[in-house]
Amino acid sequence: MIKIEGVSKIFPGSKIPAVDNLNLEVKEGDICVLVGPSGCGKTTTMKMINRIYEPSSGSIYVNGQDALKMNPIKLRLDIGYVIQEIGLFPHMNIEENVATVPNEKKWPKDKTKKKVAEMLTLVGLDPKIYGKRYPSALSGGQRQRVGVARAMVSDPPIMLMDEPFGAVDPITRARLQNEFLRIQERISKTIVFVTHDIDEAIKMGDTIAVIRNGKLIQHATPSDLLSAPADDFVANLVGRNRSIKRLHLIRIHEILDNVDRLKPAIEDLPLDDLKKKLDESDIRSVMVVDRDNKLKGVIGVADLKRKVGKVAADFVQEIDQAVTDDATLNDALSVMLECGEGFVAVVNEDEQYQGTITLGDLLNVVKEEG
Amino acid sequence: MRRELWRWVFLPLLLILVGVAIVVYGVNNPTDSLVARALTYENVLKSLRQHLGLMIVSMFGAIVVGVLVGIMLSRPRLYYVGRGVENIVNVGQTIPSIAVLALFFTILGLGFRVAVFALFLYSILPILRNTFAGIVNVPKSIIESAKGMGMSPFRILTYVELPLAFPIIVAGIRTAIVINVGAATLATFIGGGGFGDLIVTGLSLRRDMIVFTGAGLAALTAILLDYYIARIEERLVKWTD
Numbered sequence: 001m002i003k004i005e006g007v008s009k010i011f012p013g014s015k016i017p018a019v020d021n022l023n024l025e026v027k028e029g030d031i032c033v034l035v036g037p038s039g040c041g042k043t044t045t046m047k048m049i050n051r052i053y054e055p056s057s058g059s060i061y062v063n064g065q066d067a068l069k070m071n072p073i074k075l076r077l078d079i080g081y082v083i084q085e086i087g088l089f090p091h092m093n094i095e096e097n098v099a100t101v102p103n104e105k106k107w108p109k110d111k112t113k114k115k116v117a118e119m120l121t122l123v124g125l126d127p128k129i130y131g132k133r134y135p136s137a138l139s140g141g142q143r144q145r146v147g148v149a150r151a152m153v154s155d156p157p158i159m160l161m162d163e164p165f166g167a168v169d170p171i172t173r174a175r176l177q178n179e180f181l182r183i184q185e186r187i188s189k190t191i192v193f194v195t196h197d198i199d200e201a202i203k204m205g206d207t208i209a210v211i212r213n214g215k216l217i218q219h220a221t222p223s224d225l226l227s228a229p230a231d232d233f234v235a236n237l238v239g240r241n242r243s244i245k246r247l248h249l250i251r252i253h254e255i256l257d258n259v260d261r262l263k264p265a266i267e268d269l270p271l272d273d274l275k276k277k278l279d280e281s282d283i284r285s286v287m288v289v290d291r292d293n294k295l296k297g298v299i300g301v302a303d304l305k306r307k308v309g310k311v312a313a314d315f316v317q318e319i320d321q322a323v324t325d326d327a328t329l330n331d332a333l334s335v336m337l338e339c340g341e342g343f344v345a346v347v348n349e350d351e352q353y354q355g356t357i358t359l360g361d362l363l364n365v366v367k368e369e370g
Numbered sequence: 371m372r373r374e375l376w377r378w379v380f381l382p383l384l385l386i387l388v389g390v391a392i393v394v395y396g397v398n399n400p401t402d403s404l405v406a407r408a409l410t411y412e413n414v415l416k417s418l419r420q421h422l423g424l425m426i427v428s429m430f431g432a433i434v435v436g437v438l439v440g441i442m443l444s445r446p447r448l449y450y451v452g453r454g455v456e457n458i459v460n461v462g463q464t465i466p467s468i469a470v471l472a473l474f475f476t477i478l479g480l481g482f483r484v485a486v487f488a489l490f491l492y493s494i495l496p497i498l499r500n501t502f503a504g505i506v507n508v509p510k511s512i513i514e515s516a517k518g519m520g521m522s523p524f525r526i527l528t529y530v531e532l533p534l535a536f537p538i539i540v541a542g543i544r545t546a547i548v549i550n551v552g553a554a555t556l557a558t559f560i561g562g563g564g565f566g567d568l569i570v571t572g573l574s575l576r577r578d579m580i581v582f583t584g585a586g587l588a589a590l591t592a593i594l595l596d597y598y599i600a601r602i603e604e605r606l607v608k609w610t611d
Binding site: 082 | 522
């Protein structure tokens with residue numbers, strides 16, 4: 001739990017406070033997203049929690065303890081910290097980077113080693129492949145993962161994240177966000193997350209704190225923020241197309257049960273049955289899976305004319321992009337727009353086919369919610 | 371393995387052999403009696419001993435003092451002092467080495483020790499400047515994430531700042547060595563000895579052979595030392611940015 005009470009920060013040489021009498025409470029296990037235009041004081045607020053900046057006045061409580069009275073080094077050891085530039089140490093390999101906090105805490109070597117491997121696996125990097133590499137040999141997305149792993153390795157109850165997914169392309173960012181939310185479901189950290197991107201805020205936050213000119217304008221759940229913005233500034237920030245923004249709030253698996261769609265074709269389905277199935281399909285396409293329900297591809301009506309064969313497997317077209325069932329409806333929409341199709345296949349983590357959703361399904365959701 | 375052996379032993383050995391060949395040729399083929407008297411194994415060895423002595427003592431002192439003062443100046447509290455010192459150092463570097471030696475001769479007199487002291491002061495400059503610049507140019511984001519993870523300032527210095535500044539510090543040391551070898555040949559003017567003795571003798575006797583031997587050996591020493599430091603740096607720095 002984090003409690004910020006009447007905190008102000010005036011930087012030396014400046015008359016206007018960067019943060020002005022700010023009150024904020026973050027419940028245990030919640031992600032609180034601080035959002036606002038650049039220079040609004042959101043990063044300053046976050047950095048006062050681990051005392052990178054010292055508040056000019058006010059008090060901050062971290063897990064019931066007065067953070068301003070604690071030894072700052074001890075305080076920081078129990079707060080995971082990820083910044084936008086990630087700040088990986090270029091002279092240390094990935095394992096050594098992730099082991100930073102355990103080394104500061106003087107953990108035994110074998111415990112550190114085990115935990116580092118575990119963390120790297122958790123963020124989707126094979127420790128055997130990446131452990132001995134240096135940061136310069138990693139892609140932007142991989143570095144972000146290492147940054148998150150490094151912050152979480154000692155299992156701190158609290159994490160501070162300053163635009164942790166800021167420096168990667170939109171598709172990688174969506175994937176990292178989904179992965180992180182999946183991890184968070186398991187570990188339930190108390191997280192303060194800074195971003196300037198309202199879409200990211202709506203997607204990631206249990207609560208959103210809108211900050212402007214160092215003042216807290218509104219602190220509410222994403223749903224409340226969308227339906228009842230406190231003033232024009234917040235309304236402008238969330239934008240006009242609020243019903244579309246709601247697509248960020250809904251995960252695909254939440255609507256998948258309500259979507260009535262044809263069962264997929266097994267790959268050795270005979271041609272005649274396949275034709276029948278295509279006739280029944282509302283999207284004039286049928287998904288094809290193998291005996292283990294793993295997605296193989298799709299067959300459209302046109303594919304039957306283009307090729308000859310006896311069973312479904314002979315006609316199958318590979319699918320470029322499927323979405324996972326924990327992605328948001330907005331992610332699904334992006335994939336549809338990108339591929340130029342009116343539908344997208346949904347798989348789970350193990351690439352098992354879960355269903356298909358269409359543009360029409362999304363429209364229904366927007367209609368109901370709006 | 372074979373490549374390592376080549377780099378650490380054979381290539382330097384080749385340089386040394388060139389030096390030995392120069393000396394052996396000079397001593398055994400004197401053009402006249404003047405050269406024969408100046409170019410003896412004894413004289414050359416004495417010059418070598420003195421020259422290495424001048425360099426090693428002054429470089430060792432310069433590295434210790436330069437790095438320590440550079441670190442001190444890079445601390446946030448002394449940062450602006452450091453910037454000032456950096457400017458003074460840059461100006462100091464423009465003073466010709468012969469002038470530095472002359473200056474110390476007028477204050478401290480003649481001898482090996484005075485020469486060592488002058489060389490020491492002159493070699494500190496690039497080392498100090500590079501140490502300071504190397505540390506203050508470590509990206510702020512790296513320092514901040516180290517701080518945010520609970521590293522103490524001393525841990526940040528030893529585990530983050532110094533390793534990252536290391537290549538730049540080494541570059542400073544290499545610059546200092548090259549300057550030092552050249553300046554050490556001037557020590558002869560204030561009685562410091564070294565290969566300068568051979569060069570000056572050769573010049574005053576108008577015998578190119580002696581000048582060439584002294585200058586050649588000084589150059590080979592510089593190349594050899596620089597080479598080894600570069601290899602050591604390669605060994606220690608495994609990362610690239």
